[in-house]
Amino acid sequence: MKKILLLITILLSVFFISACKNVQNLDNASIEHDLEFGGIYIKSSIDNFNNLGYDFGDSVDISFSNGYTLDDIPYFSGYYVPAGDYLLVGYPGHDYIEVQINCGDDTWIIAELEDSDTASISLNKKKKYLDIQNALNIKYYDERNKYETDIEFANFRNIAVGNIKENTLYRSASPCDNKHKRASYVDSLMSEYNIMYMLNLADTKEKIDEFIAKEDFNSPYFLSLYQENNYSLLTLNMNYKSKDFQNKVCRGLKDIIDNDGPYLIHCLEGKDRTGFVCILLEALLGATYNEIVDDYMTTYYNYYKIDKRSEKYDIIKNMNMDEMLRFITNDENTPLNEIDLVASAKSYLLNGGMSNDEINSLINKLSK
DSSP states (O other), rough: HHHHHHHHHHHHHHHHHHHTSSSSOOOEEEEETTTTTTTTSSSSSSSHHHTTTTOOOOEEEETTTSSEEEEEEEEESSSSSOTTTTTEOOTTTTTSEEEEEESOOHHHHHHHHOOOEEEEEEEEEETTTHHHHHHHOOOOOOOOGSSSSSHHHHOEEEOOTBBOOOTTTEEEESSSSTTTHHHHHHHHHHHHTTTOEEEEEEHHHHHHHHHHSSSTOHHHHHHHHHHOEEEEEEOOOOOOHHHHEEEEEEHHHHHHHTOSEEEEEEOOOSSHHHHHHHHHHHHHTTHHHHHHHHHHHHHHHHHHHOOOTSSSHHHHHIIHHHHHHHHHHHHHSOGGSSSOHHHHHHHHHHHTTHHHHHHHHHHHHHHH
C-alpha cells in the first residue's frame, strides 16, 4: 500500500512539474501608466501572454524592477474581484495585460513606478481561481449584427425611474470614442432623442480632439454639441470610493443645473462609471431599490444577454451594483431596500461639495 501511495505521489509530482514547465516567465517587460483607470499596462498583448502558457483563472506573482512585488494575484478576463483587490486583467479589446486595484487607488503611484521600470510575471498556481473565472466570465462583441437593435448595441436608454421626468435623462456608451465601434450609433440616437447636454465621465479635451481626428470618426451630432461647449468633462477613473471621484461627480452635476436638457451621461461602455452616477441620481430622485437594479442590469442584458434567469445575474448585481449603493448609503448592514436612498444620495452630494440649494435645483431640473 505504501508503495502504491508513493508511486501516485511521484506521478502527481511529475505531472505538476511537467505542467509548470509549459508556463514560461514573462521577464523584464516594459510598462506604461494607465492614466484613465490608474493601472499598470505590462506591454505584452493578451494573446502573447497566454501563449506563454497562462490561462484565465491562474494565480501569478508579479515583480517590478524597483523592488515592488505582488504575490498570488488572480489573472482574469474581466474585473472579477471585489472593489479594492488586486488583479491582472486581460480585458477583451485592450492592447496589453494590466495590473490594477479594482475600483481602487492608482496602482502605479502605490508602487512608486517610473517609466524606465520593468515588470516580470511568473506562475504561482495553475487554475487556482478558475472557478471564479468560469462563474463570472462574460464577453461582448463589437459587431452590430450580433445585436437585435441599435439601442442595445449602443447601450442607450432613457432613465425614467422614481421621479425622473420622461425624456430628460439618458445614458449610453461613448458617442466619440469609437474603440468598440458604437460611437456613430450613439450619435444617431442622440440626434433622434434631441440630446442637448453631455456629461462625459471618461475623456479629456485632448483625447476627444484625437477621436475627432481619426478616419473612422462619424459623430456629427456629438461634434455640434462639442463645438458649442454643451458638455462637461469629468475624467473619472474607477475608484468611486475616492474623494476626487466624489468631487468631480458633484462638479458635473452642478453643470447639469446650469444647462438645459435632455442630458446624456456616458463613459466608454456606459457600464461602470456611468452606472455609479446613474445609481446616485436615481436614488436622489426617489427610485426604489428594484428600479435601480433593473436599470443597472439592463446594461448587462444589452452587452451580454444576462437577465434574471442567468446564474451570473445575482453575482454581478451583488459584486458591482450593490457595492456602489452600499458606498453611497454608507450602511453595510441594513437591507438596501429598507434604506432611505434619497437621504443617502443627498448626504453624498453634500459631502462632495454641493449645497442644499444646488441639490434642490438639480432635483427640479430632472424631476416630473
